[in-house]
Amino acid sequence: MKRYIAYSVILGLVWCFVHGTIDVNNFVLGVIIAPFIIRPFKPLFNFGTNFSFGKAIRKIPAQATYMYVLIKEIIKANIVVAKIVLQPKIDIKPGIIAVPIRTKTDMSITAIANTITLTPGTLTIDMSDDRSVLYVHAIDASDPEGVANSIRDDLEKYVLEAFE
Structure with a gap:
């Protein structure tokens, strides 16, 4: 109640x-x-x-930090996507990357999936049956390990603090 x-x-x-x-x-x-x-x-x-x-x-400061990081990541990703699009020769390697996640609650999983989708150049496609892996399409998947680590370290960390 x-x-x-x-x-x-x-x-x-x-x-x-x-x-x-x-x-x-x-x-x-x-x-x-x-x-x-x-x-x-x-x-x-x-x-x-x-x-x-x-x-x-007590979670309000963590949620405010999450919103700040989300806005910052969206701006950074917009700049990266703009650079890719404005190049005379587009040299990208799009692909789908399996990103292991630590979040367990529905709220946190939804938050990290939507955060990934809101960030230009990435799109959450699916989640594994055991809810431990998100499948993410990246506009440039030439370094899949780097993309997965970026999501885990730069985004998921703040989702865990704000929603779990």
Whole structure:
């Protein structure tokens, strides 16, 4: 129940910002609508486990760091893809790379998969049956080990801190 309340408050605030009017009535409307939005995503957020407001608040700095790293990686990847596209002779070796992951929860797996897909030049294609490997298409897979290590060291580390 505490988790519903926390997510409802967050979505109430999001509703105020999306609507463009920050007032009590708008916030209350957002909080009332939020449980109907949360319900379909209940399995993703693992509602069966205990929820602690203190733990959620302590994760805010890690989540902010994750967002900073994500934006930085997107900008870096955009520059790399732009360089590839603007070259007179495109010398790339696209391919699919198996990337072992350490994340275990649905939320973390979704976050790392979406992070990879949001980064230009990479796309998460599939996940192994045992949920330990993501298959990623890379625009330049000439160094598959380097791409896998980059994902594990530069992205997954922050996902683990923010969501597990």
